[in-house]
Amino acid sequence: MAQSHGDRLSAVDASFLAQERANSHMHVGAVLIFEGPAPAYDDFLNHIRSRLHLVPRYRHKLAFPPLETGRPIWVDDRNFNLEYHVRHTALPQPGSEEQLRALAARIHSQRLDRAKPLWETWLVQGLERGRFALISKSHHALVDGISGVDLMTVLFDATPIPQVAPHEGEPWTAAREPGPLQLAARGVKGLARLPFELAGGALSAATHPAESLDVVKEALEGIGEVAWAGLNPAPETPLNVPIGPHRRLSFVRNDLNDLKLVKNTLGGTVNDVVLTVVAGGLRRWLRARGVRTEGLELRALVPVSVRAKDQHHELGNRIVVMRGPLPVYVEDPVARLRVVRQAMDGLKESKQAVGAEVITGLEALAPPTILAQASRLQFSTRLFNLLVTNVPGPQFPLYVLGRELEDLFPVAFLPENQSLAVAIMSYNGRMDFGLLGDYDALPDLEELGDALKDSLEELVVAAGGRKPKRRRARKLEPA
Template identity: 70%
Template sequence: MAQQHLDRLTAVDASFLAQEGPASHMHIGGLVICEGPAPGYEEMLDHIRTRLHLVPRYRQRLAQPPLETGRPLWVDDPTFNLEYHVRQTALPSPGSEDQLMRLVARIMSQQLDRSKPLWEMWIIEGLDDGGFALISKTHHAMVDGISGVDLATVMFDLSPVPPEVPHSDEPWQPRHEPTGAELVAGGAIGLARAAAGATASALGIVRNPQATLRALGEAAEGLGEVAWAGLNPAPATPLNVEIGPHRRYRVVRNRLEDFKEVKNAFGGTVNDVVLTVVSGALRDWLHSRGMRTEGLELRALVPVSTRAQDEKGDLGNRITVMRGPLPVYIGDPIARLRAVKASMDGLKESKQAVGAEVLTGVQSFAPPTILAQASRLNFSTRLFNLIVTNVPGPQLPLYVRGREMHDVFPVAFLPKGHSLAIAIMSYNGQMNFGLLGDYDALPDLDRIGDGIEASLAELLALARRRKAPAKASANGASRVGSPV
């Protein structure tokens, strides 16, 4: 067998492993609903098998160097079995959407086996409309949301007729399992590469001291803002409680056009409207729990991709985070949107994201035990109340073996002490929300889902009311100057 190239996990990827616990699963995923009937199981296996070479990580498992001499490495799994990772089941009659959501929640409640490649895919038949569903589940250490969208080319096509995919003439053969000495050496090589990167940076300082001083100043400001955030914790809420291993899942369908209509009427970005809608839903939910919201602003952890254009499709995480505002104290939806916009504009101008990236760079040199503690601090309950992540998807229809994908709903994860995560993904004119909740802490998860629908409908009605007088005024002006 060929010598195995050992690929060490990045600091961010390793941190996702360190944060996982019995109740805090660090996998992410998605629910895809397609027109039926479903392809046969063997057909789906062949479809995936012919494309797996495009994502070699899917045939790799974790390997830990002896005595924690470095971060884990990715190595070929010598016992890789596609049938283990791709599973098939069916909903009992009638195959309702509620039944499908319960199945998603059950699948997401089970941790991935770390002795195997960290992914699963489930083919779900028996939907009441005759269609079928795909449920994907991938550990966050393996792929982040943005690169995950790019890697959808493994499964999805742009046309009903699947294109020919170039493939190797030789069947896949795992490279030999590395010895303990090779794993130690692999960790050392990874550390040397990080040191080489630091040396290159140092040479850059000599060549361009003014630019370096500016960058150092920004980094210092950023670290200061991250430290300030740590000293000003997120407020205590019913969202931030001890969680168990079991989950609930709820989806909300929306139109991307509606979010754009609101932001065009009142300013801001689509993401500002998303945070405003989430704020309105959480305000209603807190009131239903008997909690007062005067002066209360929740904080959302908003992941931001730092992946460059030429890195699209690369494996591994290139993300940093910002803490977005959720001003649940504001009852008026337009005032709430303006407050979100002002805060988000300030965050973008601040150095908070730069500071988070600097901390990640420092962690690149940290031994695994120190890294584990640092990663837990990054997802500390003190810093935020819930994750809200918005992933842009393709704005054209995709197909699986000639069947059109009708809906896609993302699934985030729940860090320790966080009972709710909201993931949003746009696709082909849709703007769909996936709400993941702790089973025991959020028996009223549907209330938050209903609140998202109501909050968007309220903003949309106000946007259209604002547009109507302008249109009437324009029509009146044109009539004044028209011939009789």
């Protein structure tokens, strides 16, 4: 589907705008580390400019209908300036990864300006051992994890030789921005269509009664399971405290083969292993803080993409959320994996994801004020302790202007009263974790990263493998 001037935000996309607060920023992104020296800023700008026509949404800003007559609309930004969105900076010597994390944390501590297209990319030179980095940042209303992987095709090449874009996409002329009356009319038109959409659904049900009854039954069961989950709040932990606007970042490097070894030997999926690693790391971290873990089971909010394969090229969010268990009370790593497997298998067989998608569909029918309340309920901090998101990435090397991408650390977001989010992404045989923490609540975020490494190590050893090497940034051969 084309990303056109005048597109209305979906209910899910609009909900991410509604959830944003001064201390809770709803943007996501990544820190990407490359081998070799940074390209010249002008060359990098021209590289992006030549491909912007492939993602028109990057030139769109939000327009809000007056009096909340409808969800916001994407419109061309007539004042679009690529230099505003693509920043250029350098690390002071020695250019350590600690300095890079501090810079990325400061960037992700600042909200995006809603008067402009909702994204930024920072070109960072001066990283130690002759490397450079990119720091990306996009509002969750713009893109979710799965479509975010596809967006890399705009910036990246699969070969060291940059591919020529089909056309330069320049010059670009912005469409006229609709005025208040036009925006109001579009909002009213959208509300007026709802009865016909509902009538179309009723007609479909009348012509296929048996099929429709099965769908309704499954949907009601799903809504019931979501409601039951909501009546069982997550436990109180040091992770669930009021947060400020400032952030910390920590990187954890892993090899994908280590997680596959555990999966193949002990059973489950790679995602089951990931959740088990997170549970084991949190167990160690909580106990180091003096928190008793006996009988304690944390709850992770796990986004699940419902994007069809033929929709992977589209922007916007096609996700629902499930609440997966993190059994920090289990000491033995193999038993912990077994508990996670059984629980996740139960969730997959349950109707929780169906119920969540039905609720999302109902939100699409709601006026903006009701939608805002519903979205806050979906992300109620009573229901989970932390966000854990795992996105599969490409298993081959990627390049920007001939420079190979070495590491890709995803960055998630912190809802209100959530001081930790764990984002995981596989890429080219690696499985990198990006830990995002509130600056004041998690001064020991690095210790949590070490605990996650220890948690994977004990699983690999239990699976009969050797202790994983603590993978650091690859050293370049001296010239």
